[in-house]
Amino acid sequence: GxxxxxxxxxxxxxxxxxxxxxxxxxxxxxxxxxxxxxxxxxxxxxxxxxxxxxxxxxxxxxxxxxxxxxxxxxxxxxxxxxxxxxxxxxxxxxxxxxxxxxxxxxxxxxxxxxxxxxxxxxxxxxxxxxxxxxxxxxxxxxxxxxxxxxxxxxxxxxxxxxxxxxxxxxxxxxxxxxxxxxxxxxxxxxxxxxxxxxVLKAAPDDRFIGSPPxxxxxxxxxxxxxxxxIGAACVLPAKVAPPDLAEAIERYRATICFTAPTAYRAMLGKLGERDLSSLRICVSAGEALPKATFDAWREATGLPLMDGIGATEMLHIFIGAPRDKIRPGSTGLPVPGYEAKIVDEDGKELPDGTPGRLAVRGPTGCRYLADPRQAKYILDGWNVTGDTYLRDRDGYFWYQARSDDMIISAGYNIAGPEVEACLLAHEAVAECGVVGAPCPERGQIVKAYVLLREGFAGDAALAKALQDHVKASIAPYKYPRAIAFVTTLPKTSTGKLQRFALREIARQEATAS
Ligand code: 3UK
The missing domain is CATH 3.40.50.12780 (ANL, N-terminal domain)
Known part of the structure; x- marks a missing residue:
């Protein structure tokens, strides 16, 4: 230790x-x-x-x-x-x-x-x-x-x-x-x-840059x-929205970038105008990194995106693979010094391959300041993050959803982020959020809010094409029965999709119709 x-x-x-x-x-x-x-x-x-x-x-x-x-x-x-x-x-x-x-x-x-x-x-x-x-x-x-x-x-x-x-x-x-x-x-x-x-293995000559506050x-x-x-340098440009971040990487010849998956997707559109060849390491965290984003970034830059899950409670990333051990689509392996396991509601460890709650412990962790929610967060000395994950036989961790973001439709458990990852692989989709919308027959239906790339029109034909795309890529019962084309998605101050806000919109839309 x-x-x-x-x-x-x-x-x-x-x-x-x-x-x-x-x-x-x-x-x-x-x-x-x-x-x-x-x-x-x-x-x-x-x-x-x-x-x-x-x-x-x-x-x-x-x-x-x-x-x-x-x-x-x-x-x-x-x-x-x-x-x-x-x-x-x-x-x-x-x-x-x-x-x-x-x-x-x-x-x-x-x-x-x-x-x-x-x-x-x-x-x-x-x-x-x-x-x-x-x-x-x-x-x-x-x-x-x-x-x-x-x-x-x-x-x-x-x-x-x-x-x-x-x-x-x-x-x-x-x-x-x-x-x-x-x-x-x-x-x-x-x-x-x-x-x-x-995991990161940076060097003293690296110049770090990124967008999170x-x-x-x-x-x-x-x-x-x-x-x-390690005596390296930290670059703090004046503006860090994705186009500005790409510009700053070029201007300062930054070598290591920390930002969220959304920003990497947005920067993909800027690669023609910007020289990002100084970059050697790119870390993605804050939200799940879909395989489509990993593939597109590697295709465009030659660099793998290093996914890692961190949490304010744990201070930083506790699962993430070193560059030579990445499996696209998986968050990775526990960071040396940390242990992670998948547990059921009672804290009992689940076998590999079974989705459940992610629990971790290691050199960091926290106490909440004067907060009764501490009792819910720590289980037998393990930090329970509120994410649903599964571990495969090789010890890699695969993100499913925030535990409260699971959609239950006609008895099926559907992870919204899995449907999002699938939609993002379609050429028309720039960003999306998938939540459960209330439905009298099925309890909930899968509803996708989709922000389109330039040049695509959100009409019935495209909605149908997106549904077919999902049915052809993952188990068909997961396809979004409802699709709404939008121009913005609600985000937190840390840049995360606010699925609870989308759920609320979906609820209002369901009662209005
Ligand atoms: C989600 C991820 C899937 C997950 C954070 C790196 O995000 C950070 O802290 P927060 O307290 O949120 C924690 C929650 O965010 N999440 C973060 N990373 C991933 N989900 N894949 C990922 N790679 O729900 C987690 O419980 O805002 C991230 C370093 C420090 C941080 N504080």
Whole structure:
């Protein structure tokens, strides 16, 4: 297993060690207007940590809210809070006041550091959650003035324990209130030393890029922690929607990309205009990676997409195959250090080949912050993720659906994502979402919401063609009896398809007709 010293402040590992060992001149964080080498990053972190403790009265254990897009200053404030022994509560830039007030109240946060361009919404949140007494902004000179004091360039890291909580990451809350997941100092290293070292296998000359916000642990690990653990560089372009991401990969000659399957599909359309030949590793997570997407990306770029399932609760990816062991369509193998199994409702292990609930354990995992849902999530020390999976005889894990996304139609269990994967293999389909719609005869029917590629018309003939395509590819009872052509699909702030929102639309459409 992974073992770390009893006293541990991770900023020593991610930042200061590189300077101490002669890597201070290497690029650490590359933003649109500035590039910081490790020495510059270390000094900026120290200056902010001094502001936090000397000017703002922060003490170890305090929770600090961060609000910014993926920028070099977001990275610096993040490490400053950790170095001062605080607990980071990073928030997605697109959150509105009501959504910001929730973590402030729940985590009792008194202090926030915020990019000045995003402060208005936070001020509204402050009225709803008055426990937030102090907001300090950067970009407008406020934090900068405080940072630039003489003597602020050095900062002694807080003497934290390896199992001191250092991060509370809130889930995106697809069902119910968001949950605050608490992670330890050592967890930030563990994901790098497990997935990073054993599956990803990046090198110090790699340049990492990606689209998930740093407030989403997929982005934190993939874009910041994995590169900084090994002295590599992290690229943070100004814009990361798929066309901008493709442009930034070309401009910065990025070598490793972390994003969701949807973004890879969208970038496929840009390959003619963009030179992505610098890429050598592409990681896909957040949602199931359909085989059609894997095949199309490999065909176009020569690179396999590395699928991996992660969760906010587990901090990062816990199942995913190294590049030489990928089986297209499967999520992969447990990351070394993690164990995974398939269990029934009572937690009893199921034989290989039988779909059931995915349970995992390993060096990371979490406690929820003051939340009775903890009791449902942990079963005999195993984390139960809420996904339906099966394991094959070779030990590979195959995603079926979120457990609450299974469609039951005329007694058949149908996994919506399997029908989606099949539809995505059709040339007319750009994106789709498949859910159960209420039906008096069959209980539910399979209903597909389909976003078409340019040049295709959503008419009855195409609907019929899509139905025939599904019937010819997978068991015919799974075909979508209803197809709706749409121009957008509902997504969470982390970019996941909101199947519950589609189900609600399907329910309303069923009652209206
Ligand atoms: C789903 C996947 C199939 C699955 C995340 C990488 O997504 C992350 O965290 P969240 O808490 O969501 C967790 C849930 O998302 N999922 C994620 N990856 C896959 N389903 N195949 C996949 N490859 O339902 C899981 O339970 O938002 C991903 C790293 C860190 C993360 N936090």
């Amino acid at each position: 992974l073992s770390y010293p009893e006293r541990l402040n991770v900023v020593t590992e991610f930042v200061d060690r590189h300077v101490a060992e002669g890597r201070g001149e290497r690029d650490a964080v590359i933003g649109p207007s500035d590039t910081w080498n490790y020495r510059a990053l270390a000094e900026t972190v120290n200056r902010i940590a001094n502001v936090l403790t000397r000017d703002l009265g922060m003490v170890p254990g305090n929770r600090v809210l961060l609000r910014a897009a993926n920028t070099p200053m977001m990275v610096a404030t993040y490490f400053a809070v950790l170095k001062a022994g605080g607990v980071v509560v990073a928030t997605m830039p697109m959150l509105r006041a009501g959504e910001l007030a929730y973590p402030i109240r729940k985590a009792k946060i008194g202090l926030a550091l915020c990019d000045a361009t995003l402060v208005d919404e936070l001020k509204v949140a402050q009225r709803l959650a008055p426990e937030l007494s102090t907001i300090v902004t950067w970009g407008d000179g406020a934090l900068e003035t405080m940072m630039n004091k003489a003597g602020y360039e050095h900062f002694e890291p807080a003497d934290t324990a390896q199992d001191d909580v250092c991060l509370i990451a809130f889930t995106s809350g697809t069902t119910g209130e968001p949950k605050g997941t608490m992670h330890f100092q050592r967890d930030l290293l563990a994901i790098c030393d497990a997935y990073g070292a054993r 740093l407030a989403f642990t997929f982005g934190l690990g993939g874009i910041v922690l994995f590169p900084l653990r």
